[in-house]
Amino acid sequence: MTDKGSEFKYEAATLANLHLGEAKVSMDDEIVKDRGKRVLGTDRGAFTLRTYEVAQESMVDKLTGLLNRKGYEHEMNKFYDYYKRTRGSFWIAMLDLDNFKGINDTKGHVYGDNVLKSFGRSIQERFRKGDICGRYGGDEAIIMLTTGLLNPEDIDLEEKDISDQLANKIGTGVSIGIVKWDGRSTLEDTIQQADNKLYQNKKMRKIQE
Numbered sequence: 429m430t431d432k433g434s435e436f437k438y439e440a441a442t443l444a445n446l447h448l449g450e451a452k453v454s455m456d457d458e459i460v461k462d463r464g465k466r467v468l469g470t471d472r473g474a475f476t477l478r479t480y481e482v483a484q485e486s487m488v489d490k491l492t493g494l495l496n497r498k499g500y501e502h503e504m505n506k507f508y509d510y511y512k513r514t515r516g517s518f519w520i521a522m523l524d525l526d527n528f529k530g531i532n533d534t535k536g537h538v539y540g541d542n543v544l545k546s547f548g549r550s551i552q553e554r555f556r557k558g559d560i561c562g563r564y565g566g567d568e569a570i571i572m573l574t575t576g577l578l579n580p581e582d583i584d585l586e587e588k589d590i591s592d593q594l595a596n597k598i599g600t601g602v603s604i605g606i607v608k609w610d611g612r613s614t615l616e617d618t619i620q621q622a623d624n625k626l627y628q629n630k631k632m633r634k635i636q637e
Contacts, residue, residue, distance in 0.1 A: 489563040492548025500562025504572050508615040521571040522626040526601030528567035550597040603630040
């Protein structure tokens with residue numbers, strides 16, 4: 429019998445981990461072999477797979493390689509509904525580049541675009557494959573952490589660790605705010621809580637500079 433929870437997590441992770449330029453769906457070899465017997469071994473199966481790929485590619489931000497708003501909202505809502513039913517837990521992280529406007533103004537938009545590409549690539553490398561990583565807008569990113577448990581007492585250290593790691597790779601500061609879903613709030617309210625914490629942390633960073 430198929431484990432519905434595992435199947436759900438697999439399908440969500442498939443979309444969450446698409447990489448720009450890869451005209452294929454990320455599936456491990458055993459899954460490919462199994463599905464190949466049932467679906468991919470026919471012309472109709474190949475057409476179905478390609479149709480699926482095109483649909484998923486439309487959900488990826490072309491500059492950063494992260495999910496676009498359509499993509500991450502679709503995936504996060506699926507996870508939210510799932511965890512609400514099963515009383516699970518997840519975290520929302522909001523990330524923002526420090527002084528990105530200044531980078532564009534002094535070094536130009538081509539340089540700024542390269543910074544955003546590096547930002548997206550570094551986020552995908554830093555977070556786990558099952559986490560949902562999206563471009564929230566401009567130089568801001570959103571992550572739903574679904575595959576690892578964080579200790580609320582260590583969240584400030586976790587934020588600093590992620591910020592430092594990304595800043596070292598990108599070459600510019602990164603502010604971050606992480607909150608745990610309280611089991612009651614809507615997804616939109618949880619995202620707003622994380623966004624509020626992001627800007628609180630950004631203000632503190634400016635004061636400390």
